[in-house]
Amino acid sequence: MGRGSVSSGESARKAGGARGALRAVTAGLLLIGAGAVGAVPAAADSSPSASPSGDSAAPTSAGTSFRTAAEIDQGQTATASASTGDYLYWSFPADAMQRPTVEAKVKLPAAHASATWQIDVYDGLRRRQACQYGAQTRTAAQDAGSVSLSCTLRTVRAWSEPWADDPLPGTYYVRLTTVGLKAADLGLPVGAEVRVDSKDVGGAAAVDGSLGEPLVPGIAVKAAAEEGEEGEESGAGAVLSSIEPDDGWASGWWSDRWVWTGIGGVLAALAGVGGYALTRGGGRPRA
Numbered sequence: 001m002g003r004g005s006v007s008s009g010e011s012a013r014k015a016g017g018a019r020g021a022l023r024a025v026t027a028g029l030l031l032i033g034a035g036a037v038g039a040v041p042a043a044a045d046s047s048p049s050a051s052p053s054g055d056s057a058a059p060t061s062a063g064t065s066f067r068t069a070a071e072i073d074q075g076q077t078a079t080a081s082a083s084t085g086d087y088l089y090w091s092f093p094a095d096a097m098q099r100p101t102v103e104a105k106v107k108l109p110a111a112h113a114s115a116t117w118q119i120d121v122y123d124g125l126r127r128r129q130a131c132q133y134g135a136q137t138r139t140a141a142q143d144a145g146s147v148s149l150s151c152t153l154r155t156v157r158a159w160s161e162p163w164a165d166d167p168l169p170g171t172y173y174v175r176l177t178t179v180g181l182k183a184a185d186l187g188l189p190v191g192a193e194v195r196v197d198s199k200d201v202g203g204a205a206a207v208d209g210s211l212g213e214p215l216v217p218g219i220a221v222k223a224a225a226e227e228g229e230e231g232e233e234s235g236a237g238a239v240l241s242s243i244e245p246d247d248g249w250a251s252g253w254w255s256d257r258w259v260w261t262g263i264g265g266v267l268a269a270l271a272g273v274g275g276y277a278l279t280r281g282g283g284r285p286r287a
Contacts, residue, residue, distance in 0.1 A: 062088035062176075062192065066126060067217075069173055071243045074100070077195045084115065085186040088176040090194050095245045096158035096169050096210070098198040101134070104149045104176050107191035114142050116179045119149045124170030124215025129153050137179065149176075155201045158250065159209030169249060170215025214249045 062080035063069040069089035072078045082088055094100045104119050118137040121129045134150035153167055160166035176192055213219045 080192045084188040090174045092196045099155045100198040101152045105193045120175045122173040
């Protein structure tokens, strides 16, 4: 009877210790989960993204080439008056882990022939970027009062291989024009509206690497002038873009992947402690 009661007491102590370990692990998991819920939005908010800055400072004209492109911020609606056959250019900044969407609307005159309108988007290296989805080209019927176009780019990557055609951080150019226009329809007055918005994809699009500088016009000349490798005249004569994301350009190394990696490491440690508490023995057997 004595040995049986001792064995029963030891079993009860072991069971109590296991239940205590399970309670500790459960409490730790709940704390980690609560911390994850608060940390992920904070990490998302810390990543740079362009916020709507209102249309008060939006340009009311468009450029006619890459060098004279009108600069717009994301969230602004730029307008322009032009004629059919013109090439209209705008530029905007896009940072890593953003997925920009360009929307354009052309207001047509009362009397016009059928015409096809198209928007093209180019990156800082002036490489034409393919639209992931959207109506990039549309034909306006003779009785149409307007035509709407859209182009959603692929997610901007912080770094990519030199041979790849991936979107990279920097200045992007939008070109709006007609395709296959008849000579009789050249010069008709039209109105254009362009708006750029983006979605912050987050750590799902993070890569292990970053560019030395964003692809902004004249950034190499500016960097050389700051380091003293070029004269003051060269730095002053560079044509630089004056637009950038509200929080500046991202460094490329931070993403919410770090938050989830840390949470995974803590969970693994708690799981190891809980497993040890459940499987450990009672020590040396009593005589």
